Amino acid sequence: MTVLVTGGAGYIGGHMALALLDQGEEVVVLDNLSTGFAWAVPPAAKLIVGDFGDSALVDQIFADHRIDAIAHFAAKIVVPESVSDPLAYYLNNTAKARNLLECAVKAGVKQFIFSSTAAVYGEPAENPVFENVALAPINPYGRSKLMVEWMLADVAAAHQLRYVVLRYFNVAGADPAGRLGQSSPVATHLIKVAVQAALGHRDGLDVFGTDYPTPDGSCVRDYIQVTDLVDAHLLALAHLRAGGGSLTCNCGYGRGLSVLEVVEVVKKVSGVDFEVRLKGRRPGDPASLVAGADRVRQELGWTPKHDNLAEIVEQALSWERRLHNRKAG
Numbered sequence: 001m002t003v004l005v006t007g008g009a010g011y012i013g014g015h016m017a018l019a020l021l022d023q024g025e026e027v028v029v030l031d032n033l034s035t036g037f038a039w040a041v042p043p044a045a046k047l048i049v050g051d052f053g054d055s056a057l058v059d060q061i062f063a064d065h066r067i068d069a070i071a072h073f074a075a076k077i078v079v080p081e082s083v084s085d086p087l088a089y090y091l092n093n094t095a096k097a098r099n100l101l102e103c104a105v106k107a108g109v110k111q112f113i114f115s116s117t118a119a120v121y122g123e124p125a126e127n128p129v130f131e132n133v134a135l136a137p138i139n140p141y142g143r144s145k146l147m148v149e150w151m152l153a154d155v156a157a158a159h160q161l162r163y164v165v166l167r168y169f170n171v172a173g174a175d176p177a178g179r180l181g182q183s184s185p186v187a188t189h190l191i192k193v194a195v196q197a198a199l200g201h202r203d204g205l206d207v208f209g210t211d212y213p214t215p216d217g218s219c220v221r222d223y224i225q226v227t228d229l230v231d232a233h234l235l236a237l238a239h240l241r242a243g244g245g246s247l248t249c250n251c252g253y254g255r256g257l258s259v260l261e262v263v264e265v266v267k268k269v270s271g272v273d274f275e276v277r278l279k280g281r282r283p284g285d286p287a288s289l290v291a292g293a294d295r296v297r298q299e300l301g302w303t304p305k306h307d308n309l310a311e312i313v314e315q316a317l318s319w320e321r322r323l324h325n326r327k328a329g
């Protein structure tokens with residue numbers, strides 16, 4: 001059987017495609033290359049360049065391939081951009097997901113893994129935050145994803161489709177074998193920005209907000225290494241294929257690190273004391289998000305292998321060097 005990976009030319013979907021191929025699966029990647037790269041798709045996967053909201057194209061993909069599961073990564077993912085352009089997020093992340101689900105139901109695809117986000121929690125009253133708290137996203141990005149979670153629950157109640165929703169916390173690092181990493185043309189994620197500053201590819205780093213109600217005033221996040229996250233998807237796929245029921249799980253390590261702490265680790269690992277400018281808050285940022293991560297361990301048997309920020313930063317540094325040389329070369 002074949003897995004359809006939407007967004008498989010992107011950061012996390014690309015690592016998923018690699019991992020699926022590593023375990024002998026057939027992989028079809030559907031990606032419009034809006035933020036992804038054809039070169040990031042492993043050659044053994046079939047890349048179809050197109051939009052996952054294009055129902056005629058998706059129907060054709062289901063007709064041409066024996067797809068038993070969809071891993072749906074494709075989305076717009078930048079929180080501040082969702083604040084300035086919410087309709088783009090509701091179209092790409094929400095409305096098009098509805099079309100994809102309709103095609104899946106029509107084609108009888110019964111297994112669906114969805115990339116959700118810690119942003120569905122908004123500003124949780126307590127951290128770590130567990131899956132069963134009331135959901136109150138504070139930005140359009142989080143709302144655009146939460147609506148897909150709701151659609152999935154309704155579709156699963158009405159049809160034979162079962163799902164695993166994985167709510168990722170902050171994803172970072174790269175394939176330990178060095179085959180792939182985060183390649184987005186315009187970096188916005190903290191670790192990637194910090195690593196670029198350390199390598200002199202940008203002029204220092206701005207810290208967005210130092211007056212949050214956190215120990216050092218900067219935002220706290222739970223950084224999860226990308227192949228550990230992908231392992232949770234492989235386990236989710238096995239769970240669904242074994243007939244397991246629909247499930248929603250946080251994906252994080254259950255440990256919060258502040259922006260200033262992350263910056264210190266990047267400076268230490270790189271050995272470069274790059275410029276850090278303390279700035280005002282960025283729109284849409286919650287103060288703290290740390291995963292209550294018991295369920296993914298208990299229900300899926302997940303055990304992380306790379307829960308170490310220095311190792312994650314080392315991976316990000318070595319990927320960024322490679323990416324830079326590739327561009328220069």
Ligand SMILES: NC(=O)c1ccc[n+]([C@@H]2O[C@H](COP(=O)([O-])OP(=O)(O)OC[C@H]3O[C@@H](n4cnc5c(N)ncnc54)[C@H](O)[C@@H]3O)[C@@H](O)[C@H]2O)c1
Nearest residue numbers: 007009010011012031032034035036051052074075168171
């Ligand atoms: N990176 C994180 O820290 C993080 C955290 C939580 C959740 N997520 C979720 O994980 C998923 C993957 O994120 P990523 O970091 O790999 O981002 P990314 O931008 O690297 O990958 C997204 C991919 O989707 C493709 N895409 C976007 N819209 C499309 C469309 N309409 N049709 C076809 N392809 C389309 C892009 O070209 C890109 O290759 C997203 O759903 C995101 O919301 C990411």
Ligand SMILES: O=c1ccn([C@@H]2O[C@H](COP(=O)(O)OP(=O)(O)O[C@H]3O[C@H](CO)[C@@H](O)[C@H](O)[C@H]3O)[C@@H](O)[C@H]2O)c(=O)[nH]1
Nearest residue numbers: 077079117118119169170188189190193206207208219282
């Ligand atoms: O140059 C920078 C970049 C980021 N930050 C801060 O670093 C923290 C983390 O920001 P970022 O790496 O952009 O991630 P988030 O905004 O937390 O969002 C990520 O993590 C969410 C889950 O927690 C996911 O839903 C999103 O898709 C993903 O982009 C935030 O406090 C930012 O304000 C800075 O201070 N300077």
